[in-house]
Amino acid sequence: MMFLTSPEGREAEVFTRLPDAFRQPDPTNAWALANRGGHAVDSFLEGPVWHPSGCLYVTDIPYGRIFRVDMEGEWQLVAQYDGEPNGMKLIDSDTLLIADYRHGLIRLSLTDGSLRPWLTRRNSESFRGLNDLTLDSRGNLYFTDQGQTGLHDPSGRVYRLAPDGRLDVLLANCPSPNGLVLSPDEKLLYVAMTRGNCIWRVPLQADGSVSKVGQFFTSHGPSGPDGLAINASGELLIANPGLGRVWLLNDLAEPTTILISPLGRSTTNLCFGGALHNQLFITESVSGTILRSSLPTPGAELPYLTTPAF
Numbered sequence: 001m002m003f004l005t006s007p008e009g010r011e012a013e014v015f016t017r018l019p020d021a022f023r024q025p026d027p028t029n030a031w032a033l034a035n036r037g038g039h040a041v042d043s044f045l046e047g048p049v050w051h052p053s054g055c056l057y058v059t060d061i062p063y064g065r066i067f068r069v070d071m072e073g074e075w076q077l078v079a080q081y082d083g084e085p086n087g088m089k090l091i092d093s094d095t096l097l098i099a100d101y102r103h104g105l106i107r108l109s110l111t112d113g114s115l116r117p118w119l120t121r122r123n124s125e126s127f128r129g130l131n132d133l134t135l136d137s138r139g140n141l142y143f144t145d146q147g148q149t150g151l152h153d154p155s156g157r158v159y160r161l162a163p164d165g166r167l168d169v170l171l172a173n174c175p176s177p178n179g180l181v182l183s184p185d186e187k188l189l190y191v192a193m194t195r196g197n198c199i200w201r202v203p204l205q206a207d208g209s210v211s212k213v214g215q216f217f218t219s220h221g222p223s224g225p226d227g228l229a230i231n232a233s234g235e236l237l238i239a240n241p242g243l244g245r246v247w248l249l250n251d252l253a254e255p256t257t258i259l260i261s262p263l264g265r266s267t268t269n270l271c272f273g274g275a276l277h278n279q280l281f282i283t284e285s286v287s288g289t290i291l292r293s294s295l296p297t298p299g300a301e302l303p304y305l306t307t308p309a310f
Contacts, residue, residue: 007255010293011262012246015281016073018043018288022065031062031084045283046227047088047132048290049096050273051110056281057096058290059085066096066108069290079113087132087143087179087227087269091305099130099143122167128156132179132227132269136186137303139163142170144177150195151175158191158202170202170210179228179239179269184300190216190228190236197224199238199253217253219243227269229280231297239282241266246282248295257295263287272299 023042026032032041047059056069057078064083068076084101088108091097096108097118104127105118121127128147135141141161149156156174161167171177176195182188189202189210201216216236219225223242230236231248235256238247244265248257259282261267266286273279277298282291 007258009258009260012259012280012282012291012293014262015290015292016069016075017290018045018060018067019075022067022075022077023288026063029062041286043288044268044285045288045290046086046269046285047098048269048271048281048283049088049090050271050277050281051090052093054275056271056273056290057088057110058283059088059098061086061101066098078110079108079115081115086130089133089135089302091135093304097133097141097305099133101129101131104130105133105141105143119161119167122159131177134180134182135303135305136182138186139305141305142180142182142189144174144180144191146174146177146194149174149176154196158189160208168208171200171213174200176224178226181228181230181236183230184232184234190230192225192228192238194224194226197221199225199228199236217247217249219247226267227283229270229272230300231272231295232300233297234300235297237270237280239267239270241268241285243267244284246270246280246293259291259293261291263289263291267291277301 025040025042027040044061049057064081066079085098087099088096098106104120127145131144131146133143145157154175156177158171178192178194180191191200197219199217221242225238227239236249244261246259247255264286268285270282280293
């Protein structure tokens with residue numbers, strides 16, 4: 001792979017590890033049987049979210065858990081339920097919206113740990129399996145319906161839920177749609193296509209439609225791009241499991257920085273945080289670890305869902 005720039009490679013640091021008290025692998029866990037080759041797992045961390053109070057929230061997919069992690073690296077179990085939570089976003093300072101593979105969109109109150117359904121299906125049709133979500137400043141919610149799609153079945157979907165409750169299918173031909181993020185001006189939507197091992201660039205038109213969708217970046221290896229983030233300059237960051245890498249791309253889709261996991265190769269998702277919003281937190285899911293790296297450009301600010309649909 002040839003680039004005009006020479007990327008800087010450096011190792012991320014281990015920020016904190018899921019405590020042993022929360023690691024109790026269940027050999028009968030249905031998610032592990034389907035997704036980890038039948039191997040018993042004690043966790044699979046995903047969906048990091050920075051809270052302005054100065055902490056992180058992360059999901060644990062196979063055991064339906066949401067954790068709070070403070071900046072001393074201490075863990076607290078916030079909620080546990082019969083589900084498979086993946087990506088999350090804050091919709092206000094007290095509420096996390098969760099993309100759950102089994103149950104659709106779920107609201108979690110950070111005050112009392114209560115959960116309630118938000119959007120469980122579309123026109124009485126169940127989702128294939130939600131994965132991740134992002135918000136815009138107009139109150140729209142974008143989310144991916146990945147299921148078990150891939151190159152053999154490129155029928156995953158990307159949805160947009162408007163503040164008035166209208167649900168539009170933006171893309172219906174996706175080989176495993178996963179992480180997604182908007183450009184700072186909200187004119188472009190980037191979507192990770194994990195089984196296609198690439199990132200799609202989706203122009204958003206003034207009337208809400210999409211056109212001239214193209215492939216922005218191509219990766220390689222046993223597992224394609226997963227979680228996405230974007231910095232204040234509009235540069236895309238990609239968590240790439242299977243490689244144990246995070247790519248920071250310039251506007252030519254060339255990696256200018258490559259962050260390398262010091263533990264495992266399952267770098268699944270990422271978010272900006274810290275006092276200056278320039279700390280990148282990365283979930284390394286197989287080892288149950290959160291990694292961290294300081295970057296020169298802070299992350300783009302994410303809006304709250306100021307006009308919720310329901």
